[in-house]
Amino acid sequence: MNWTSNSYHHNPQWTAVDVYTYKHSHPASRPNTKALESTLIASSSAGLPDYNLSPTQGKFLALHCRTAGVTNSLEIGTLGGYSAIWLASENPKLRLTTIEYKLKHVQVARKNIELAGLSDRIEVIHGAGIDVLSRLREEVEAGTRPKFGFVFIDADKDNNWNYFKLSKGIVKPNSVICIDNIVRDGQLADFSDTDQYVMASRQVVQNVGKEPGVDSVVIQMVGEKSYDGWLWAVVN
Template sequence: MSGSGGTANPAWTAVDAYSFSHCHPASRPNTTILENTLKATEEAGLPAIAVSPSQGKFLALHCRSHGVTHALEVGTLGGYSAIWLASANPHLVKLTTVEYDAHHVEVARKNIEAAGLSDRIEVIHGAALDVLPKLQEEVKAGKREKFGFVFIDADKVNNWNYFKMALEMVRPNSVICVDNVVRRGKLADADNTEEGVVGSRQVVENAGKEKGVDAVVLQTVGEKGYDGWLWALVE
């Protein structure tokens, strides 16, 4: 989810609209699917905090360029980012996405079914703190493939908990991306004690200390405002 960026600068929004319209023209096969997903999500009353189209495509292109066959998402919302990852990546055999809110799960599953991707996207309903340990057990037992990409976009308080659990389930040279860590620049304000900021600061600081992890924070601007994500390579 990308809901911490605040009001976007009109120029940022204009650049997103211009560049995306040219880099991903309406003739692309997944355009209608993605537009319908956003519309259905809004009509269902879910908050407008999904990744932007450009961000969604960036994540999908990363997975495609690295031949990711199995991916994990923490925080499904209406399924928009999940549909991006699957619809723009023919290599992706299975995306597992975890969502706590029952209404969000219902909406996401309907959107995924309408997109014709139910066979490739598995939506698991439950708290990630409960679900991820079960996935770990399945991976260790060989019942589930290790993941080549992880996108963490849920409650920010548990960013580090999710990150640590994901470390146990990824292949070498995989990426774990944690969204919304910059939080309009609040990340660098040591006096800020908002839960989301503290959770973001924790995952950034700990990722830099974690053995076998090489990470960077990339600040972003666009139609979602000013924010950024942690991009961590698991060596």
């Protein structure tokens, strides 16, 4: 999530439910618990913004990859590597390519991923999302890189639609492309709000809804990251 709780109308009960349920669905004895907690601590200590998914959101995406049998996944927006570590640590057969524009974030993420023992399955590429995606598309078309089975987009919101268009051409049939931070505290449907990120969210919702070969839904959610949601799109 890319807003802090101070940006939302936050209900502490949402956090209480997340905390209560998570300790039962993912107890501290799980093998990846230490790596995930250490990643959050190291990212915060390095001064990275608190834009990570919540633990329940991270696990949901990881479980989706498991149930869908995803072995090759793509992420746009690495931050400190928290969501990447979720996906790979919960899916031993999964390989992940993640793209990050900011060098400091790349350095922190690579260190976190190394400490988690996942450097052999998570590739962190430093560069602008559109440029890197264009190169990945060339590699997929040349047959030197396999198509992806899941894409998670959580980067600069102005480029959400561009990221989606480029990702659509490099996924397998029936793969999901998920875009984070779409609902934006409900401002998505407040048409008097002309914030650039809200406008970018509307653009991608409207364009994906008209895109041939795609079926989509917007999922609203509340929790410790307050009120936001995902665009969940299946590419036929």
